[in-house]
Amino acid sequence: MSTTGLRINHVTVIDPHDGTRTPQRSILIQGGRITAVEPVPEGPPDPAARTVDATGMFAVPGYNDMHVHAIGPDAPAGALALMLANGITGIRQMSGSPELLAQRRTGTLPLGTHAPSLLVMPGSVLTPLNAGTVEAAAGEITRQKQEGADFIKVGLVSPEVFFAAIAQAHEVGLPIVGHLPSGIDAAKAARAGFHAIEHLGPGDAIWISTSTEEETLRAETAQQRLPKLPAIRLPSFVQRRVQAVIRKRLINPAAYSKAGDVARLQRAFDTHSAPKAALLAKEFAARATWHVPTLMRLRTQQLADLPAFASNPHLRYLPPDLVKDWQNSAATFHKQPQAVRTTLKAAYERQLALTRLLYTSGVSMLAGTDDGGWEVPGFALHQEFDELARAGLPPLKILQMTTSDAARFLGRTTEMGRIAPGYLADLVLLEGDPTVSVDHLHRINSLVKSGTHYSRQDLDALLARLEAGHGHLR
The missing domain is CATH 2.30.40.10 (Urease, subunit C, domain 1)
Structure with a gap:
């Protein structure tokens, strides 16, 4: 070189x-x-x-992979070098911490010589651990602004906290992106200024928003309760320990899907309204709400026991212990009831169609992969390209999603x-x-x-x- x-x-x-x-x-x-x-x-x-x-x-x-978890203690070994070897020169890191932000400020992030550029990074993802109440979320967002976060990422929060977090992020001048928790009105989120939706939700939020039984299904989600946690901010080391406990579940959350939640998703599919979906897509386009489909992340979750994943030759680039965790997660997924796996399989085909709808409706999108079971860093972005093509996107659009659209999203054109x-x-x-x-x-x-x-x-x-x-x- x-x-x-x-x-x-x-x-x-x-x-x-x-x-x-x-x-x-x-x-x-x-x-x-x-x-x-x-x-x-x-x-x-x-x-x-x-x-x-x-x-x-x-x-x-x-290429830019616009949704990764390639930095930090939980990142797969060699992830950054694998990305560079596959043509990725920039990444949007989707998880952070006070420690990682401090390392970035001091130029001590362990990126290595052969690595893409770190384009942007948030602080800690908003969850019940740090954003269990409106007040806690506001305090967390203000702290992350002070620590140098480039944006706020929402994980799992209540609807009340979700919309309050959007307002607080706007107040401190940071874009806010991430997940649509179950029960969130997707159109309302777009109108409130939620900047980017990751993983087409994930979950049922968009599907409920496009159902003819939208009000009934959303009312059912309101009966769910997030875990109750202490009303005080937990120390960083405690948060890390809790996160370590749930890390293996995050390899594939679908492996731990609850039958009731999947049944509700199936009802949303059964009552899906194409006109409502078209109107929602137009809302996303009008409000400049970006989407990062991460189809490979969805595919490896919802079809986790496909034999092709376990025989992927690129697994040889990863630590055996990590591959073993992925195998165990796939085995857990396979134990799900057949009805659950049937709905999840159908969900993936619907998500391909939704991606096509977003494209034809003029919604801005980015190419990203996330992190999880069966996703080999770097190679996963190329699989994402293929899945976007399966969804019906033309080659030029896919090229744009990983290059010029990424620059536009970041304001670096x-x-x-x-x-x-x-x-x-x-x-x-x-x-x-x-x-x-x-x-x-x-x-x-x-x-x-x-x-x-x-x-x-x-x-x-x-x-x-x-x-x-x-x-x-x-």
């Missing part, structure tokens, strides 16, 4: 904004930035820059999401045109991260080291 000046010649540059292809370009990179995109210069090579012949290649901005002078030198060279076929997004010839060039041989060597170390670089 090279960190000196770099010139990439004879490449076709693709602009993800509109799919424009400009052949026979020369990309000059210096100091981690693109300094020129121009016709291939005549004459001898510039001795001050390494020259790469990219004849037949297509250059696109680096002047330095990300395009190959142009002044932009960050993060790009992928592909052996096929990704606007023609999603398969070509997988055909990575080489990449550039912050001006450093990784040849195909470099990337293969990085993967070999991860395999030898079972997720640890050796």
Whole structure:
């Protein structure tokens, strides 16, 4: 790999904004930035820059995985390096803590040399542990703002806390994103300014919002009660211990689905109204409510016992203990009653259709993967591309979701999401045109991260080291 000046010649540059292809370009990179995109210069090579012949290649901005949990004590070993080896040059970290935010402030986050850039990160996810009441949520959000969080993420909270948290986040000037807890009116959340919905909910919130029995089903969810916890803020070390206890359940929450909750989801499916769904999608578009479907996360949860997951050859890059946990979680899922698994299987097909509806309705979306059983970091984003294609999204839209749309979401369109002078030198060279076929997004010839060039041989060597170390670089 090279960190000196770099010139990439004879490449076709693709602009993800509109799919424009400009052949026979020369990309000059210096100091981690693109300094020129121009016709291939005549004459001898510039001795001050390494020259790469990219004849037949297509250059696109680096991929961004916009929903990951790749940093912190629970992150899979080698996750960041696996992502880089798969063309991912930027990540949106979806869980944080006071400690991680402090490490970022001091430049001591353990990212490693071979890693994507950390684009944004929240503080601790809002749950009954730190946001059990409106007052606790307000205090937590204010603290996270002071600690340097880039946004607020909602996990599991009551409807009262949910809407109060949106208001408090707006008050302190932070976007708020995350889950729609069961019983939340999805349209009301959009109107309140909930910035991004992850995992198409998850759960039943959107499906209840599109049911002809919406009021009845939502009233049933109101009978549920969140766990009662102390009214005081728990120390960080106590929160970590509690989180460690539930970590294995989070490998696949569907493995612990309650029959009553799944039955209610089935009723929402049975009473689904296509016109109501269309109106809701239009509401999301009108309110600029983003979606991050994370289809692979949903697929690996709701179809967890598919034999193909357990035989995935990419599991060899991960620690055996982690794979064993995933196997145990899949076995637990398989013990669910057949009726539960049948509904969950149907749920995934419906989520593909919902993703298609969001796209055709003009809802802004991002490509992300999350973290959990059967998801191998890096490779999972490529599986996400394929699932988005299965949902009916065209190749250019999928490319946009991981490049230019990510830049737009972050408000960084002047330095990300395009190959142009002044932009960050993060790009992928592909052996096929990704606007023609999603398969070509997988055909990575080489990449550039912050001006450093990784040849195909470099990337293969990085993967070999991860395999030898079972997720640890050796």
